[in-house]
Amino acid sequence: MKRYPLAGTPATAAQHVDVSRLLAAYADLAPDMTQAAQRVAFGTSGHRGVSFDRSFNEQHVAAISQAIVAYRTQQGIDGPLFIGFDSHALSLPAFETALEVLAANGVTTMIATGDEFTPTPAVSLAILNYNRGRTTGLADGIVVTPSHNPPDSGGFKYNAANGGPADSGITKWIETEANRLIEGGLAGVRRMPIAQARAASTTQSFDYLSMYVNDLASVIDFDVIRGAGVRMGVDPLGGAGVHYWSRIQEQYRIDLDVVSTVVDPTFSFMTLDWDEKIRMDPSSRFAMQRLIAMKDRYDVAFACDTDHDRHGIVAPSVGLLPSNHYLAVAIDYLYRNRPNWRADAAVGKTLVSSSMIDRVAARLGRRLHEVPVGFKYFVDGLYTGSLAFGGEESAGASFARFDGGCWTTDKDGISLALLSGEMTARMGKDPGALYQDLTTELGNPVSSRVDAPATPDQKKKLSKLSAAQVSSDQLAGEKIEAVLDRAPGDNEAIGGIKVIVPSGWFAARPSGTEDIYKIYAESFQGDAHLKQLLAEAQVIVDTALA
Secondary structure: OOOOOOOOOEOOHHHOOOHHHHHHHHHHOOOOOOOHHHOOOEEOOEEEEEHHHOOOOHHHHHHHHHHHHHHHHHHOOOOOEEEEEOOOOOHHHHHHHHHHHHHHOOOOEEEEHHHOOOOHHHHHHHHHHHHOOOOOOOOEEEEEOOOOOOOOEEEEEEEOOOOOEOOHHHHHHHHHHHHHHHHOOOOOOOOOOHHHHHHOOOEEEEOHHHHHHHHHHHOOOHHHHHHHOOOEEEEOOOOOOOOHHHHHHHHHOOOEEEOOOOOOOOOOOOEOOOOOOOOOOOOOOOOOHHHHOOOOOOOEEEEEOOOOOEEEEEEOOOEEOOHHHHHHHHHHHHHHOOOOOOOOOEEEEEOOOOOHHHHHHHHHOOOEEEEOOOHHHHHHHHHHOOEEEEEEOOOEEEEOOOOOOOOOOOOOHHHHHHHHHHHHHHHOOOHHHHHHHHHHHHOOOEEEEEEEEOOHHHHHHHHOOOHHHOOOOEEOOEEOOEEEEEOOOOOOEEEEEEEEEOOEEEEEEEOOOOOEEEEEEEEOOOHHHHHHHHHHHHHHHHHHHO
16 A cells, blocks of 8 residues: 555644534535435445535435434334434534434434443444344434544444444435435425424433443453453544543453543544545554554553544554454454354454454364455344354454353444453463464465556446456466355355465455555465565456456
């Protein structure tokens, strides 16, 4: 991935978003529905956009909210709707727009006590806890967040009654209905003033923070952390869990230092990501310079992104762990230290996650469940218990309770972060050292990603590429073992291809937001082989596209 000159340096004042202008754009700018980029479009995790670009505005949120009401009515979902928002500047106004619509439609809506920021996993857990044992009157939810995206971004995500991000069939229905409503001048949208909506009998206060923190002991062994005296540091990055960490520290009496509780909608405390943008990505070594500086002060340190569904782990042995390394270590540790998990519970990973996970799963004797990119593909497995762990290459994961029951069906950065403290306490080594042990036994892969220009037409072709269109039988000096256009775990289309050889692989898929395609590659033979994989992969893809 290209690195810009200022990557990893502090953001300058000129790079800070003008919050007042951003909020004005949210309220004042209307989307041009003849422009595809300004229509409602649900990606892998909700509708996201920027108000300045007319891709995330009040009209979008009002229409999506009314569409969700219509979907609930169609499906007979008549329980409460749990809603939370993160600390992006656009999240509170978007939350208020949604509440105005939900209240006007008579939807019982559970809002956080004191307008507390609410992490994505807390909304998922609230839905699951409410629905446990019910077959009627089911709850669902909304999370107002653009995840780790820059400060000028807004996002809006629907979580179904299973607690997880809604599948493509649901989001396509909501997207179509929302665009229809906008094209009709919002004539079908019911809405009331925010003061009236907050005072409505259907708007109820809910203590997400206490519920989540109280339940954490069902997934994390705080006794072993406390007993070993593990020193932990957390940087909440001014995100939705900013007030959760001190409660966790107090309630479970662990040595956890919360290094900052500053909330700043410009996120001016961040260092610039690889492309010189402010981005709260806890897996980026450029964005996480403040966290990396904590390396030698704690036995383990961690951070979460703005909605706290992603994790970043810093270990004294190695610094910031690549997300694939931590996933492999977490899987190896959990399946060895959760004796009450189902013997047939599989390991879930995305197609572009490291093959080290495949080797770990094989050594554990666990079935591997490989899915396309997107956490929504893990939801059913986590919900039913056929998966005890689901993780994706972008540092998002969730795992089962001690008893094997479902914890969350959305990504949970908090539990994954605290798990690093548990494994350090029990194993006597930090996660970086544990990964080094894995490489001694299972091999030491190297990986990379390159981006290549692609026209919209080429991106469309790539997303529909079939295995039959790859004519080569060799890749980087090895015989091709498999060419995939569907994921082995669930037979879902991967929106690209993956080509596998004995000591490596590459996967190519179009970007959902830019005119590029991405090639991921990994080799167990070292850097020279990795470069060969990437070069030949680009030739294979370009030939297929031509």
